[in-house]
Amino acid sequence: MLYRExxxxxxxxxxxxDESVVILGEDVGRYGGSYRVSEGLFAKYGAKRVIDTPxxxxxxxxxxxxxxxxxxxxxxxxxxxxxxLLAMDQIVNHAAxxxxxxxxKMTIPLTVRMPGGVSRQxxxxxxxxxxxxxxxxxxxxxxxxSNATYAYHALKHAIFLNDPVIFLEHELLYPMEMExxxxxxxxxxxxxxxxxxxxxxxxxxxxxRYDVLEAVPTIxxxxxxxxxxxxxxxxxxxxxxxxxxxxKKTKRVVLVEEDHKTGGYGAEVIARITExxxxxxDAPPLRIAxxxxxxxxxxxxELASIPTxxxxxxxxxxxxxxxxx
Numbered sequence: 001m002l003y004r005e006x007x008x009x010x011x012x013x014x015x016x017x018d019e020s021v022v023i024l025g026e027d028v029g030r031y032g033g034s035y036r037v038s039e040g041l042f043a044k045y046g047a048k049r050v051i052d053t054p055x056x057x058x059x060x061x062x063x064x065x066x067x068x069x070x071x072x073x074x075x076x077x078x079x080x081x082x083x084x085l086l087a088m089d090q091i092v093n094h095a096a097x098x099x100x101x102x103x104x105k106m107t108i109p110l111t112v113r114m115p116g117g118v119s120r121q122x123x124x125x126x127x128x129x130x131x132x133x134x135x136x137x138x139x140x141x142x143x144x145x146s147n148a149t150y151a152y153h154a155l156k157h158a159i160f161l162n163d164p165v166i167f168l169e170h171e172l173l174y175p176m177e178m179e180x181x182x183x184x185x186x187x188x189x190x191x192x193x194x195x196x197x198x199x200x201x202x203x204x205x206x207x208x209r210y211d212v213l214e215a216v217p218t219i220x221x222x223x224x225x226x227x228x229x230x231x232x233x234x235x236x237x238x239x240x241x242x243x244x245x246x247x248k249k250t251k252r253v254v255l256v257e258e259d260h261k262t263g264g265y266g267a268e269v270i271a272r273i274t275e276x277x278x279x280x281x282d283a284p285p286l287r288i289a290x291x292x293x294x295x296x297x298x299x300x301x302e303l304a305s306i307p308t309x310x311x312x313x314x315x316x317x318x319x320x321x322x323x324x325x
Contacts, residue, residue: 025077096139
């Protein structure tokens with residue numbers, strides 16, 4: 001199943017099951033969405049439930065919050081996470097806080113979907129990763145879908161939660177064909193052990209999952225070790241139990257993310273690990289992240305600004321040699 005098809009199926013089934021589920025955003029209607037995620041839904045559910053909006057992100061989220069207060073379950077689609085900055089006041093000051101400020105009398109069953117990350121030469125204003133911004137806001141749930149199975153199950157779960165969810169996708173994953181698995185008891189807040197190993201834990205999420213898996217055979221061959229790979233899936237809340245179980249076994253941890261290193265989401269994860277698992281570690285943690293530059297348009301420079309399988313393997317090999325692996 002294509003990644004975008006899994007997202008489409010989740011929305012379609014949610015809309016079929018509950019008439020209060022609506023979707024709104026730029027080109028989500030007749031056009032079927034910029035990445036074809038809402039393809040076919042307009043014909044099936046009509047203009048009152050699949051709503052094309054003006055290019056105005058603040059109003060998309062603001063209207064969605066109003067719909068949620070009024071009893072609907074809106075799914076707001078933002079074309080790229082970069083544009084969500086225009087809606088930050090509605091997301092941070094309103095959606096995230098209403099339940100708390102109303103003493104629990106008001107809930108906001110809102111899902112805000114948005115793709116981020118580096119695609120192919122979309123330049124600085126369309127290539128950022130802002131998960132660290134949203135994961136730092138109390139009142140928000142932040143999920144990051146890297147595969148079709150998680151995308152389908154987690155999005156359906158998010159739509160029927162009574163709290164606001166930031167649902168992060170990646171632009172390069174939409175056309176990817178992936179394995180899909182039906183799961184009866186799915187927990188969207190649980191990290192996934194993608195590959196088991198004994199000597200090193202690599203934590204990652206979104207597209208970096210695939211770059212890490214491509215690098216792992218080289219790492220294992222050149223260091224003579226076995227690597228455990230964990231996809232975080234849920235960024236807020238963070239599944240520290242799965243992380244802890246792995247690190248207690250391997251004693252070493254590397255975090256790979258596409259975001260900039262300074263202030264990136266990985267800084268928070270490594271801080272939590274250092275606080276809670278310091279005496280379990282046999283080596284200082286390593287962070288592999290994007291460079292601290294706006295993402296360049298030039299393809300060579302673009303690739304130089306983010307982790308790639310070759311860079312991931314080379315950095316972990318050097319780090320491992322310096323720390324007893």
